[in-house]
Structures are given as C-alpha cells and as structure tokens.
Amino acid sequence: MALATAEQEGMRDAGGIEAAVAQLSARFAERCSISRSVREHHGHTTTLLGNQLPDAVVFAHSTQEVSEIVKICAANRTPIIPFGTGTSLEGHVNAPAGGVCIDLSQMDDVVHVFPEDLNCVVQPGITRTKLNEYLRDTGLFFPIDPGADASLGGMTATRASGTNAVRYGTMKDNVLALTAVMPDGSIVHTGSRAKKSSAGYDLTRLLVGSEGTLAIITEITLRLQGIPEAISGGVCPFPDVESACNAVIVTIQSGIPVARIELLDTLQVKACNAYSKLDLEEKPTLFLEFHGTKAGVGEQADMFGEIARDFGGGPFEWTDKAEDRSRLWQARHDAYWACLGLRPGAKSVTTDVCVPISRLAECVEATRADIAETGLVAPLVGHVGDGNFHCSILVDPNDEREIAAAHAFIERLNWRAIEMEGTCTGEHGVGQGKMKYLQREHGDALDVMRAIKRAIDPLNIMNPGKIIPM
Amino acid sequence: MALATAEQEGMRDAGGIEAAVAQLSARFAERCSISRSVREHHGHTTTLLGNQLPDAVVFAHSTQEVSEIVKICAANRTPIIPFGTGTSLEGHVNAPAGGVCIDLSQMDDVVHVFPEDLNCVVQPGITRTKLNEYLRDTGLFFPIDPGADASLGGMTATRASGTNAVRYGTMKDNVLALTAVMPDGSIVHTGSRAKKSSAGYDLTRLLVGSEGTLAIITEITLRLQGIPEAISGGVCPFPDVESACNAVIVTIQSGIPVARIELLDTLQVKACNAYSKLDLEEKPTLFLEFHGTKAGVGEQADMFGEIARDFGGGPFEWTDKAEDRSRLWQARHDAYWACLGLRPGAKSVTTDVCVPISRLAECVEATRADIAETGLVAPLVGHVGDGNFHCSILVDPNDEREIAAAHAFIERLNWRAIEMEGTCTGEHGVGQGKMKYLQREHGDALDVMRAIKRAIDPLNIMNPGKIIPM
Numbered sequence: 020m021a022l023a024t025a026e027q028e029g030m031r032d033a034g035g036i037e038a039a040v041a042q043l044s045a046r047f048a049e050r051c052s053i054s055r056s057v058r059e060h061h062g063h064t065t066t067l068l069g070n071q072l073p074d075a076v077v078f079a080h081s082t083q084e085v086s087e088i089v090k091i092c093a094a095n096r097t098p099i100i101p102f103g104t105g106t107s108l109e110g111h112v113n114a115p116a117g118g119v120c121i122d123l124s125q126m127d128d129v130v131h132v133f134p135e136d137l138n139c140v141v142q143p144g145i146t147r148t149k150l151n152e153y154l155r156d157t158g159l160f161f162p163i164d165p166g167a168d169a170s171l172g173g174m175t176a177t178r179a180s181g182t183n184a185v186r187y188g189t190m191k192d193n194v195l196a197l198t199a200v201m202p203d204g205s206i207v208h209t210g211s212r213a214k215k216s217s218a219g220y221d222l223t224r225l226l227v228g229s230e231g232t233l234a235i236i237t238e239i240t241l242r243l244q245g246i247p248e249a250i251s252g253g254v255c256p257f258p259d260v261e262s263a264c265n266a267v268i269v270t271i272q273s274g275i276p277v278a279r280i281e282l283l284d285t286l287q288v289k290a291c292n293a294y295s296k297l298d299l300e301e302k303p304t305l306f307l308e309f310h311g312t313k314a315g316v317g318e319q320a321d322m323f324g325e326i327a328r329d330f331g332g333g334p335f336e337w338t339d340k341a342e343d344r345s346r347l348w349q350a351r352h353d354a355y356w357a358c359l360g361l362r363p364g365a366k367s368v369t370t371d372v373c374v375p376i377s378r379l380a381e382c383v384e385a386t387r388a389d390i391a392e393t394g395l396v397a398p399l400v401g402h403v404g405d406g407n408f409h410c411s412i413l414v415d416p417n418d419e420r421e422i423a424a425a426h427a428f429i430e431r432l433n434w435r436a437i438e439m440e441g442t443c444t445g446e447h448g449v450g451q452g453k454m455k456y457l458q459r460e461h462g463d464a465l466d467v468m469r470a471i472k473r474a475i476d477p478l479n480i481m482n483p484g485k486i487i488p489m
Numbered sequence: 490m491a492l493a494t495a496e497q498e499g500m501r502d503a504g505g506i507e508a509a510v511a512q513l514s515a516r517f518a519e520r521c522s523i524s525r526s527v528r529e530h531h532g533h534t535t536t537l538l539g540n541q542l543p544d545a546v547v548f549a550h551s552t553q554e555v556s557e558i559v560k561i562c563a564a565n566r567t568p569i570i571p572f573g574t575g576t577s578l579e580g581h582v583n584a585p586a587g588g589v590c591i592d593l594s595q596m597d598d599v600v601h602v603f604p605e606d607l608n609c610v611v612q613p614g615i616t617r618t619k620l621n622e623y624l625r626d627t628g629l630f631f632p633i634d635p636g637a638d639a640s641l642g643g644m645t646a647t648r649a650s651g652t653n654a655v656r657y658g659t660m661k662d663n664v665l666a667l668t669a670v671m672p673d674g675s676i677v678h679t680g681s682r683a684k685k686s687s688a689g690y691d692l693t694r695l696l697v698g699s700e701g702t703l704a705i706i707t708e709i710t711l712r713l714q715g716i717p718e719a720i721s722g723g724v725c726p727f728p729d730v731e732s733a734c735n736a737v738i739v740t741i742q743s744g745i746p747v748a749r750i751e752l753l754d755t756l757q758v759k760a761c762n763a764y765s766k767l768d769l770e771e772k773p774t775l776f777l778e779f780h781g782t783k784a785g786v787g788e789q790a791d792m793f794g795e796i797a798r799d800f801g802g803g804p805f806e807w808t809d810k811a812e813d814r815s816r817l818w819q820a821r822h823d824a825y826w827a828c829l830g831l832r833p834g835a836k837s838v839t840t841d842v843c844v845p846i847s848r849l850a851e852c853v854e855a856t857r858a859d860i861a862e863t864g865l866v867a868p869l870v871g872h873v874g875d876g877n878f879h880c881s882i883l884v885d886p887n888d889e890r891e892i893a894a895a896h897a898f899i900e901r902l903n904w905r906a907i908e909m910e911g912t913c914t915g916e917h918g919v920g921q922g923k924m925k926y927l928q929r930e931h932g933d934a935l936d937v938m939r940a941i942k943r944a945i946d947p948l949n950i951m952n953p954g955k956i957i958p959m
Contacts, residue, residue: 135847205933207931214843214877215661215915216914218913218914219931219935219957220938220942221694221695222934227691228689273715315788377605405683406683406684407684440682440683441683442681442688443688444686444687444688446687447687449687449689453688460681463676466677467692468690471695471944474940474943475940
C-alpha cells in the first residue's frame, strides 16, 4: 500500500477537505457546522495535548447518514473523527490533519431492550447514566462506569471499564454485536444477539477499542445484568499501600466475587474528605462493594473483613443501607474534582496503567516514590482488583518546567508498567497520548495492527494520527 | 491482492510442496513424516466430510521451530495446517490443497503458573485434562471443557467453550495473551498478563477463533479460577422441552450464578440410562451445578428448585456429595458414546447452533419437529444457559439417502438459528463444514474478514479452505 496519506506528508489535504465540507453543508445544512466555537468544542482535549480543530462538525441522526458522510469524506480523502461526549483523556477527538468530526451525540436512543435475553441495542450517543435511567424499571442495569458520564459509543471505541470491571468485565466483555460504518461507507453488522459464537473472526472485539480508526460504531448490542437482590459496601483503612494491595490480592484469590474494590492513597483520601465532607481516616483506604443475595453480601463482607485484619487493616465498616453507600461512591466518583481542590488553579493530568495484580503493590510503591522524588502533587486512585490505577497530576498550566516534569513522570510510569508485564493503558485508550509506548509494549505485533489498519482503511481517513503511527 | 492461490486455482502447487517437504525432511529428520498412516491420522475428520491428507506432518517442539517451518512453507507457497488432538468436528484439520501439517501435540508443557494472578502460560499441545491435573495442588482450575479432551491450542483456535461457559465464559473470555507465529514466520506476542488493557487493537481476540487461518498459536496465557469452596448439583426432569427451556430463562434472569445448566432431550436421557447405567426418568431433563460457598450453593439449588416447580418440573434432587455429582457429569460427558449405543454401526454427525435464550424453546421445538418429520435418529443436548445446543445425528455411513437427509436437516437447522438472531456455531467453529452459512450470517462483514485474511496472509498458506472462501 504505497499511498501517501495526508498525515504521512505532514500536511492536510486542504482542497479535498474543502470539497467535502461544501458537499456536507449542501446535504446537512445547519447540521454541518463550521462555526469556530463548535469546532473548538469538538477538538478540545482534557489533557496537556494541544487542541487541534476539525474543519467542520456534522451532527448525524442515523446509520444511513453516517454512511453518507463517510462516503463524501472518502471520495475527498478527508479525515473523519467520531465524537461522543468529548471526555476522552488521551486526545482521541483531536483532528491533527483537520477533517470532519461526526458528532453522534444526537443518536442517543435505546433501540430495543430484550429483558429475557439480558441484552439491549442502543445508539452510540446515549450516555451510561441515561441508559441506566432508562433501564431502571426493567430490573436490569449496565455495569460499566468510567469516571465521566461517557457515551456508549465512546466507551466501546476505547474499550472502557471502571469500578465494576473486577466483577462484570470491561466493554470487551459486555458488547455482543455492533453496527458499524466502514471507511468506504458500507454498513456492516458484527456478532449477533446469541451469547456466544465461533463463526469466524471476532470483528466485534476488533472494533471494540479501535478508537474510530477502523470504523464508526452506529449501534451497539450490550449485555445487561440483573440488579442484585442485595448490595453491601464500606471503607477499610490500611497502615500502608502495600498491605492494602496485598489484601486485594488475597480477596481476589479467595474467589470473593467483589463487585468493586478501589484504592485511594492518603492524599486522595484527604482530598475527598475536604471536597465531599467525609471524615475518613487519612490513610490508604479501600472502598468496597459486594453484590448478591442478602445472606451472600453479608458473608462476602465478613470474609473481606477477616482478610483486611490479617494485613493490619481495618476496622472495616460496612453497610447495606443504600443512602450511606451512595454518599461513599459519589465521593469516589468525585475524586477528580476533589483532586483539583488540592491545588486551586492547577490543571489535572490523568494517566492510567495496569499490571498483573501480583506486581500491583510494587508498581504503586515505586510510583509513589517517584512522585515524592519529583515533587509533584499527584494523588493516586485505582481499580486495584484489576491491577489498574490512575494518577492525577496537578500542574500549573503556565509552568513549563512543571509540565515537563509531569511528562517525564508519566513516561517513567508507563515504562514501569510495561516492564512489569502490564500495559500502558488499562482503560483510557491510546489516542495520541500513548502512541509512543505501543512499540515497546507490542513489539512486532504493532506491525500486524498496522497491516489491519491499512487493509481496512487504505486511505487512512479514519481518525488518523491515533493509536498506530502509519 | 491479485495473487492467485493454489486453492483459487483449484489445484495444489505440487512443486512448491515437494520442495518444502524436502527441506523440512532435511531439517527435522524423523520428526518430519510422510508415512501414509501418520498423514491419514492427521487428515482424518470426525464428520461426514471426506478426509484430505497433508503431504507431510512435522512434529514441532518450540515456537522457534514453528517459525522455521512456517518460513520454509512460505518460501515455497506451501499450505500449513496446525494440529492439536484432531477432535475438531468441522473438518478443521483437512488439507484440501495438500501441504504441511504442523503437529503441536508434543509442545505440551505448562510454562508457568502465577497463582497470585490467577493465570498461567501453557504450550498449545497440552490438553484440558492434563492442565487441570497439573493445577490440582494449586487450588486453581481451568473451567473450559469441550466434549473432547482437546488441546488448549485447538480450543483457542476454535473459540471453544463447554458446560461451564454459562458461568465462566468461553475461550474468548479466558485467554489473556498469546504467542503466535505469523504467515511470514515472525513471532509476535499479543496482549499481556494484565487483566485488562486498552492499548490498541485486540489481536488476542482476533486470533482466538481464527482456526489457524491467520497464525499458529504457540503459547497461551490463560485465566484460572479458584476451585470453589463448595459445589452442589443434580438433575431435574420436565414434562416437555419448552418448560425446561423456560425454567432456564428464568434461572438466568434471576441472576442465579449457575455454573452448569445442560438440557438432555428424552432420547438422550434414554441413551444415557442405557450407556451409563442410570435410572433417570425418561423425560427432558436439566443437569445442573452450582459453585460457591457452602451456604451459597444450597441457596442457589433451592432457588432453582422453586423455579423448576413453577414450570411443572421436578422433583429437583441435588447433592453436594462429590461422588454422586461425578457420576452424573461423567454420564453427561459420555453423551456422545451413549448416542452411538442407540444405533450400533451408525456414525454420529454432530452439529451445534446458538440462539438468544428467548428463542431457545422455539428453536429447540422446531428442530425436534424437523427431526421427527425427517425420520432421523438425532438426540439433542445443549448448553442451554447460553442458548447453545447440539444434535448428534446417527446415520448409516453406507446409506446415501440418509446422509443426504442429514445434510439437509443440518442446513435447515443452521438457517433457523441464523434467522432467530443466532449463529451457525456456538462453539464448534467453522472449519469446512459451516463455511456456506457465513455469508447469510455475516453479510458484508464477511468482506471485512476477507480483507483481514488477505492483509495478514497474502499467500493464503495458513489453513486454506477454512472459514472464508477466498
């Protein structure tokens, strides 16, 4: 495939883009916007990465419309950037070679719920909160909960997870089938509503996590879960991070089907106390939740309490009262905002890595030592049941030395995770921010990814400049 | 990609194959066999498909050796067919264009067990029974259990599952990472030992289920499970198949984390009674198993018993005694042999489909009516918690009309499953036998699969003539 792309040439194909935008404006009228404020909103990153605006934003209303837009872009070799809620943390919605952003937020219907099959079909623009509100009366829920109220399309495209993944898996485990528009505008259906299949290549899993670089996801069939009969939860302080991590390892090994097990380091606990008006002991702390029958969730909580005691943790105070649990988990979900309160005026730069759980304590300790040595303010929270943790680095956006120090720290953190048989991102995705780590993480497998990208998107118009350097 | 392949030309490249076999014989000496009996063993199918022998069989001992073999074959455009235990049910190990069979059965080591991480690394030739024997002292087990004592490599390549999948998932859910030899002989590593990752395309899931058409799997990192503290199980007769299926639906919907829930129709129960010396009531019957704490498995069994009663089923007799359960599950695993006893001298042709669970009763009933109308002897068993069921059609291998009737029945069964939003194979894979159903099941997505196959294996040497017509 010797075709030089706009990106490889280091330049945007201004003529092609102009022609595409003209055709899209004629077809979609006010739903194709070239207003600077709309484009700024769609090319905005939540990170230290610079903002790179698309040339136009088209608000799509159907799979058929997405297909039309893609055909126009393909005919004019114009880059396409899909957009859900814009909450990506690694620059996924940036437009480094310009092009057309397809905003899918107005495709936010629940197409069908199949309660007997525990699955449903949704459009990509619906957010996880809206989906769960819709499902409430069915007795079912969708468990994946990234920090932001992201769209299901974005969550699928980045292989998102969250606090429940230790029990219910990630998007990879909870997407059964997809409708997607390919780079030539053709519409394909991957998978089926059957719970399992051995019928050919797993295109569903190939598109989950492909970040808009292979196709635009326009419909998603999701597995649902029954709302548990009973839920218990609580908090448990530990003398140090290592003993908290060791308690997590034993909990998982013991087969306790914990639904959530989250670590907050001392600094994060301080931040949450201040922001969410809690009075937690300022020590490394685990937040836990158990799902099951009434007897079962009590049994699970008691088993965990014993394990915690063995590692010097506790007291483990738990409750099955909904209001007490909600306050706790609201505080956990507000961790990002609580962090910002630690250093008013600072910008938070969030990064995530994931390691085998046996290396978790070691990785977290080395990272905390690194933070201390660098002098950064960087609280740490983690979905530790999966070996996944996040650092939110609070930087002065006007201090270049501090920004450089944050970048260098993030780089060390990622190499450390990869060296410990882990990955440079457990759930945020690659986008632009993590591209430089993939060669070391994947070696020659990156060439296989590149071959797939070239085969499916020979013009490199699908979210170019993300995941794989072409 | 204008390269004509041996298969497209409808002929084998005799010169290339001869050259490859000569080089392999020189390199691997007695580990490269051209003996007819060895080749017959490796090109044997367990189905009605004719046997198609490879030109040679090479017994590989390491990833490095597999790479060498692939390089020799690639240089001579010689087809490569990977082989584990030869228990495939859809002609996966046939060699329609001749070529070299790589036998991986001697690569059967457990490379490493990581008990803290609940995972292990194995070579592809180890069988599931051997792996679980190896793991016994660790308190861990690997749950996936297809009918045959298949190799983990073959199970990975066909995305196998079995009776435990309703609780523990399929191979897709239980493979974390792979080492694979690509069609040019390069060695790649996909995934990592971290429990989750968002770092690029999910090549692990692309290779799981690719049936040797994209790469040869030479090392597999598997998730393991803790052996449950307690297990209970039993059998429950129902007045008809429909009420049994409806009890399954409600059980799954109620969130009872059933570990196994298997349907045997009346004919299969008769066969098992005769073969395994049981005295089960000759009615449609569910075999069940529950994993958990001692209190938990009793609670689950009682909850199921109530559901069964609501549908006219029962009595549900369950036990937590290991010896009683073992006898029952041995009978379930011997279902294939029990079938053969129904019609001595007959050959069993086994097929599987999978539908959304809400369509299960309807699909099973229509299939049983079809069997009755056709006059075939075809007992039915199913992993019904997943909507997956199998028919074993007992045919006289010398009766061409009967064989034609069996083929026609299988075809109707597959169309029926696809029309009910299901799939033509839940766990057996495509091989040669199910290729003709993929166009209707996948539509244009089959073109995407073909593009991937061409990009990764441009010479079409990797198990040609399987999955996708090129």
